[in-house]
Amino acid sequence: MTNKLAQLLVIPSLFVAYSSIAQSDLPAANQVSISADKQQAQLKSNVGIFESNVEIIHGARRITADRLEVHKRDKLGENKQLLIATGNPAYFEERQADGSIMSASANEVRYDVAERYLTLIGNAQVTQAGQKINAKSISYDMQQQLISAQKDEDSDDRVHTILVPVENKKTKSKGQP
Template identity: 65%
Template sequence: MTNKLLKLFIVPALLLSMPSYANTAEATPNANQISISSDTQQGQLKENVGIFEKNVEIVHGNRLIKADRLEVHKRDNLGNDKQLLIATGTPAYFEEKQPDGTIISASANEVRYDVSTRTLVLNGDAKITQAGQKIQAKSITYDIEQQLINAEKDEDSSERVHTILVPVEKKLKGDEGQP
């Protein structure tokens, strides 16, 4: 009986090992704390899968995920801190503050986040925004570490990939104090 109870705590422990990309200067004492809330939670212990459903919200460091359903898959062959998060919803939402202060926000019918490679795969009405730049497509793959993005339209649709680029204004030397 004790072993079964111990295993029930494995799924939340899996999430504890997700790396936080918090800027250490801004980190709070609870920066490594993970807050998971949902209407239902269950664990499939043999498959190392945690399932969170209805009004799911996870806050961990500078990362926020909101979804109707979230699956956390632990992959033993990759080590202790290697998870795949699959969030679905109408839409599912992912947000992460980067070390440079910019915020990546992404939404889609399905958001897959590979913790080990820091790769986002967005499927179905995919949208991603960072530093004012926006991309909309049927599917988007974004390697956050390498800053590589690939967006594709639906083959059966006439809607194309849409990108909005916002020019970045450089500060002139001596204007640092000006609004």
């Protein structure tokens, strides 16, 4: 009887131990990984500059660019960071809660980390849930899910949006194409 009880206690405790080890091996959600061919830091002004073949990974976000400036600002005792990525184009992507990917690209991508605010300047494009917006500049408040796009004042090119119809799963299950 004690052998069966011991087996019943050992198996769950091994599972708990394994899962805690597996979780400790995972990178922390707040960990930021930046790789580039060149790095500089302006310590007095709290600016890090990364150049050539830049990639930053922070949780569910990934940015690739030719150049990245990381500005750290202290405001009201709270650390804030502004990431300015430039490239031809620079890319930003984030995995959403539903597993889909929101991607953005522009000549300049500005991301305010604390506010979750994305500003795209020059040949801007945002793709999310099959929808695509192209414009000269796009502002995206990711927290509020508000997006604003505008054309260049000196151009006839207007904002262009492509909407993809969402398939109804109920219709598909009834045997309709």
